[in-house]
Amino acid sequence: MPKTTPNLRLVKSAPKDELEAPPSSRRSSRGEILEMGDDQLVVLALEGSSDEQLRAHEALYRRHAAFAFNLAARIAGSTNDVEDVVHDAFLRAFDNLDNLRNPKAFKSWLGSIVVHAMRSRLRRSRWMRLFGLGHPGDPVDIDALTSEQASPGARAELAQVYALLQTLPADDRIAWTLRNVEGHDLKGTADLCDCSLATVKRRIRRAQRYIETHFVDHGDDAEPTRLVAKRSKRSGGAK
Amino acid sequence: MSDERRSRELKLSWQDEPTALRDHATPERLDRVWSRLERDIAREDDVHVPTTLRKGARPRGRWGRPSLALAAGFALGVGVAGWLWRGGPERPLVMQPAPVQNDGPRVLAAGTAPQTYPLPGGGVITLEPGSIVDRIEGPGQGLQLRLVRGEATVSTRRDGRHERVSLMVGQAQVVTAAGSMRIRHDGDTAFLQVIDGSAEVKTPHGDQKDLLLGPDDEARVPVRVITAQADQPLTPQRKSGEPAPTSDDGGSEDDAPAEGDEPSTAPAVVPAWVTACNEYDYAAAVKLFAEDGGDLATVSDPVHLMCLGDGHMARKDGQQAAATYERVVNGTGNDTQKALAALELVRIYQGLGEPNKVAHYRELHRKLSKGRVxxxxxxxxxxxxxxxxxxxxxxxxxxxxxxxxxxxxxxxxxxxxxxxxxxxxxxxxxxxxxxxxxxxxxxxxxxxxxxxxxxxxxxxx
CATH class of the missing domain: 1.10.10 (Arc Repressor Mutant, subunit A)
Known part of the structure; x- marks a missing residue:
């Protein structure tokens, strides 16, 4: 069995003979292709005619592009270069379809490629920043991240959380974002991060602790007197 | 402690809002990327992109990884040597644990409590709860910030250094070189108070409306070009000893237009009932409004509508108050104003014994205020x-x-x-x-x- 690069590793593999083969004996119509499962599309993309391959690729892309775009943008905290990341991720995925051991898991495999790409970008920009090489990294673009329906409170919270996330190591930041922004369960987060459950838990916990320490949120039941005093002193002092 | 439990402790309300996050997969973006992919797939046999992961290509050979490790080690050695040569321990790299680094984040925000951030180039900015500030440019030509929403206090004094800070609020620009100022974004206008030093205000109307404010000066400045409304006075200037405008007032009697105001953007006369509103005399405002014609349809400013609604309440006229608050709820005000009006409507309809409307406005208030008052x-x-x-x-x-x-x-x-x-x-x-x-x-x-x-x-x- 050919080795795969670490980011392309699948946690769970299924024998290919268990998969339902696409109707390879005849040309698949566009409608049929759209109704196929990911596993069938993968097989078609590998074994179909060139036209079928293109359609299978497009079907896979159309089905999972939204997931990839949102994943990349929410990890980055902006939409800068997101199209490049998604383009490269799909290209890598299509080029390595024959290395995919469980074609049913195309989505999570694609997700792990996106995560790996984003991780590289974050780490690169962090190192560039540390060495003062002038690349400040992607700015957090809260307008791009939040929808028009987001409440002011939600926007403020997200802005603060992303500002904090920017200062975290890439691995911790990604794990926390996948878990708390994207809403993946721990197992899914571990799969996307291509690491063990224990590792991803440790990363999330680290990021969580940092955010809890630095996030300013006294909640609705904050004692008003203390806040009053703080504000009063400051205002009074400024006069 | 489990992650789930910790998340709950943070009380991040956006996690309960399924629509808070934007969907980035717009049809245009999907099509754009697909057309790029399609081109790449079509020329797959000619051009190998990316070459290391092409079909059939094996991961780097048996010497690939050791070579890479060797190269990485060499690069690291060169890097460390270079670092030591440039200054070594005298110039240590410092990782700041605080959210603001040398270059700093682009977005500064306060959650539900005030938050203070150091500014690049010296000084601090204090954000009131729910406020967001964007950094547009870094130090060099001076720091440029944008107050997206809320209220901020900027102080440029720090260890004797004075850095020019420019704060954009809508289309208005406030510049201070030495001192501190408080500024609040109120939608169409901004309330500015110079605590110390001076501030120059450039309004979107052009140079003739620019202001120079000194210590203790306060002003309400327009932040975007709007057509005049009889109930919306603009650009006052006063000393802070006088009653300050609140976030939900629209100016006061002395909110006379500055010299050089264009007639098309500044009202000639502030209605007496607006003055009463600004003086918190809501009952008088209602009386004066009635004398002024009392046509509610001519009032669109939610602040003034709230004032009239409060006046009707003070005069125990629940029906009129409800009609006024309903205009706020269905009008163009922000969520906060609408939430407040909805809350008033809950109280009014409770008194009038209309449970359906009570339930409707209670739900609306809950939705708009996200459980917070x-x-x-x-x-x-x-x-x-x-x-x-x-x-x-x-x-x-x-x-x-x-x-x-x-x-x-x-x-x-x-x-x-x-x-x-x-x-x-x-x-x-x-x-x-x-x-x-x-x-x-x-x-x-x-x-x-x-x-x-x-x-x-x-x-x-």
Whole structure:
């Protein structure tokens, strides 16, 4: 069995003979292709005619592009270069379809490629920043991240959380974002991060602790007197 | 502690909002990327992109990884040597644990409590709860910030260094080179108070409306070019000793247009009922509004509508008040104003015995306020800041308004304490004056009215 690069590793593999083969004996119509499962599309993309391959690729892309775009943008905290990341991720995925051991898991495999790409970008920009090489990294673009329906409170919270996330190591930041922004369960987060459950838990916990320490949120039941005093002193002092 | 439990402890409300995050997969973006992919797939046989992962290509050969490791080791060695040569321990790399690094994040925000950030180039910015500030440019030509929403206090003083800071609010620009200023985004206008030093304001109307403010000057400036409304006076300038405009007032009688105002953007006369609103005399505002024609359809400013609604409530006219508040709920105001109006409607319809409407507006209020009483909180903060500034009369007026609007508000007790302390301070001051007049020794100064609510973290000055 050919080795795969670490980011392309699948946690769970299924024998290919268990998969339902696409109707390879005849040309698949566009409608049929759209109704196929990911596993069938993968097989078609590998074994179909060139036209079928293109359609299978497009079907896979159309089905999972939204997931990839949102994943990349929410990890980055902006939409800068997101199209490049998604383009490269799909290209890598299509080029390595024959290395995919469980074609049913195309989505999570694609997700792990996106995560790996984003991780590289974050780490690169962090190192560039540390060495003062002038690349400040992607700015957090809260307008791009939040929808028009987001409440002011939600926007403020997200802005603060992303500002904090920017200062975290890439691995911790990604794990926390996948878990708390994207809403993946721990197992899914571990799969996307291509690491063990224990590792991803440790990363999330680290990021969580940092955010809890630095996030300013006294909640609705904050004692008003203390806040009053703080504000009063400051205002009074400024006069 | 489990991650789930910790997440709940943070109380991140956006996690309960399924629509808070934007969907980035727009059809245009999907098509754009697909057309790129399609081109790449079509020329797959000719061009290998990316080459290391092409079909059939094996991962790097048996010497690939050791070579890479060797190269990485060499690069690391060169890097460390270079670093030592450039300055070594004298110039250590410092990772700041605080959210602001040398270059700093682009977005500064405060959650539900004030947050202070250091500014690149010196100085600090304090954000009030729910405020967001964007950094547009870094130091060099001076720092440029954009107040997206909320209220911020910018101070450029730090260790004797004065850095020019420019703060954009909508299309208006406020520049301060040495000093501190407080600025609040109120939608179409911004309220500006210079605490120290000076600030130059460039409004979107052009140079003829620029302002130069000195210490203790306050002004309300337009932040975007809007057509004039009879109920929306703009660009006042006054000393901070006078009653300050609140986030939900629209100006006052002395909100006369600055010299050089274009007639198309500034009102000639401020209606008397608007003046009454600005003086918190809502019942009089309703009376004057009725004398002025009383056509509710001509009023669109949610602040003025709220004033009239409050006036009707003060006059025990629930039906009229409901009609006015409903205009706010269905109008163009922000969520906070609508939430407040919805809350008032809940109370009114409870009194009128209309459970369906009560349920409807309660749900609307819940949705708009996300379970928080923004308006009560904002009013409470306003009272605190006025108390801190020593504006006793304004505090009393606002406290009365708070009691009327939020009889069971969380701030009621605090306000009562503040009023007692103000009264005690005034009494002590009067006694001291009396003693001075009689030639007696003044004795100890009056007690600090805020001692009782002193903060352990901030020693009394």
């Amino acid at each position: 923004f308006s009560a909180e904002a009013l409470c903060q306003k009272i605190e800041s006025e108390a801190a500034a020593g504006h006793a009369e304004t505090v009393r007026q606002l406290a009365e308004r708070y009691r009327n609007q939020f009889p069971n508000g969380a701030c009621t007790q605090t306000i009562r304490q503040l009023l007692e302390q103000l009264a005690a301070a005034e009494k002590a001051a009067a006694a001291k004056d009396g003693a001075d007049e009689q030639g007696a020794d003044a004795g100890d100064p009056p007690a600090d009215p805020y001692d009782e609510i002193g903060d352990d973290e901030t020693p009394p000055e």
